[in-house]
Amino acid sequence: MSETERPSLSLGENTRLVRAGYDPFDHHGFINPPVVHASTVLFPDAETMAKHDQKYTYATRGTPTSDALTDAINELEGATGTVLVPSGLAAVTVALLAYLSPGDHALIVDSVYGNVRHFCDTMLVRFGVQVEYYNPAIGSEIEKMFRPNTRLVHLEAPGSNTFEMQDVPAIVAVARRHEAVVTMDNTWATPLFFKPLDFGVDVSIQASTKYPAGHADILLGSISANERTWKRLKQANGALGFCAAPDDIYQVLRGLRTMGVRLERHQSSALAIAEWLEAQAEVEQVLYPALPSFAGHSLWARDFKGASGVLSFVLSTAGEKSARRKSHAFLDGLRLFGLGYSWGGFQSLALEVDLSDRTVLANSYGGLLIRLQVGLEDVKDLINDLKRAFEAAKGA
Ligand SMILES: *Cc1c(COP(=O)(O)O)cnc(C)c1O
Numbered sequence: 001m002s003e004t005e006r007p008s009l010s011l012g013e014n015t016r017l018v019r020a021g022y023d024p025f026d027h028h029g030f031i032n033p034p035v036v037h038a039s040t041v042l043f044p045d046a047e048t049m050a051k052h053d054q055k056y057t058y059a060t061r062g063t064p065t066s067d068a069l070t071d072a073i074n075e076l077e078g079a080t081g082t083v084l085v086p087s088g089l090a091a092v093t094v095a096l097l098a099y100l101s102p103g104d105h106a107l108i109v110d111s112v113y114g115n116v117r118h119f120c121d122t123m124l125v126r127f128g129v130q131v132e133y134y135n136p137a138i139g140s141e142i143e144k145m146f147r148p149n150t151r152l153v154h155l156e157a158p159g160s161n162t163f164e165m166q167d168v169p170a171i172v173a174v175a176r177r178h179e180a181v182v183t184m185d186n187t188w189a190t191p192l193f194f195k196p197l198d199f200g201v202d203v204s205i206q207a208s209t210k211y212p213a214g215h216a217d218i219l220l221g222s223i224s225a226n227e228r229t230w231k232r233l234k235q236a237n238g239a240l241g242f243c244a245a246p247d248d249i250y251q252v253l254r255g256l257r258t259m260g261v262r263l264e265r266h267q268s269s270a271l272a273i274a275e276w277l278e279a280q281a282e283v284e285q286v287l288y289p290a291l292p293s294f295a296g297h298s299l300w301a302r303d304f305k306g307a308s309g310v311l312s313f314v315l316s317t318a319g320e321k322s323a324r325r326k327s328h329a330f331l332d333g334l335r336l337f338g339l340g341y342s343w344g345g346f347q348s349l350a351l352e353v354d355l356s357d358r359t360v361l362a363n364s365y366g367g368l369l370i371r372l373q374v375g376l377e378d379v380k381d382l383i384n385d386l387k388r389a390f391e392a393a394k395g396a
Pocket residue numbers: 087088089090092113156160185187188207208209210219220221342
């Protein structure tokens with residue numbers, strides 16, 4: 001491949017993942033890009049310095065390492081530009097800070113990632129932004145919630161922990177009419193299974209910590225904007241000064257190369273586990289968009305190309321008191337699923353879902369929710385682990 005030739009749209013996603021963002025012959029043919037540790041960049045003379053007349057000027061504004069990852073993400077997302085920040089949470093907060101000002105009204109989906117809600121309810125409110133939460137099932141009815149000062153709609157689909165789908169094109173159409181920016185946290189699907197910008201979303205956000213990094217050892221976030229919103233995002237991040245560390249950027253680019261095959265495995269194992277869970281007497285309901293029984297399944301089937309490896313299920317319990325005991329006995333009965341936050345790594349994880357911060361969606365599940373991150377282990381071992389945990393919970 002020549003230096004100017006970039007993979008074209010006709011290439012498959014895995015082929016693109018292998019090549020995206022970096023041409024080995026820019027750096028003597030080495031297949032991986034150099035990890036540039038830098039603050040200062042030297043200028044050859046005073047005039048070049050005065051004019052900022054060279055590609056790199058200071059490492060807060062980009063390095064060959066950060067360019068390799070942002071170029072790769074731009075290609076995957078179909079974005080005009082991408083900003084890298086030190087965590088997935090920072091990716092959402094920087095995006096909201098970029099487009100909102102005092103006096104603005106922001107519509108945030110009620111099934112949003114909990115730490116984003118905390119940011120909205122504390123800092124955004126303190127800065128004079130009116131924050132309002134909407135039901136993920138709202139679709140085009142969101143128009144009724146629009147005010148003259150509504151400047152932003154923030155989506156996350158599927159929603160955190162409960163996986164509600166959203167009618168993205170319907171919401172985008174309304175937001176466009178009102179000239180509001182649409183941001184979307186697309187961490188669950190990754191751009192392999194859903195490309196927000198192709199559906200009219202302005203800003204696609206990814207906790208790279210999850211599937212792109214893929215090994216539970218990195219925190220990173222990416223924010224990718226379309227043409228009309230990119231400049232403002234770049235300026236906002238330039239003003240705030242958030243930069244990701246070179247070694248972390250390198251590891252995320254390395255992770256991207258294998259993300260497609262990892263996701264295939266997460267998907268097939270998660271689907272097998274979801275179907276198995278549906279048949280268990282101890283399970284009231286399984287929340288996973290790829291299951292035909294799930295409320296959001298048709299939206300998922302219409303817009304998404306796949307399902308990743310995170311799902312929840314409702315543990316059937318008699319009463320409130322025994323519920324907690326039972327869920328703890330279940331979690332303590334697991335040997336292969338670790339108890340821990342986050343997901344997207346190689347190891348399977350489990351936790352009890354906390355829905356106490358929701359304000360629009362009531363917890364009407366009639367039992368406690370357990371969330372599973374299905375890792376890369378052999379699925380028969382994972383199912384045996386779940387069997388053991390259900391046995392342990394029976395006596396509780
Ligand atoms: C994990 C997560 C985040 C935050 O990512 P961190 O890197 O852990 O800060 C944001 N959004 C969603 C949907 C997530 O699952």
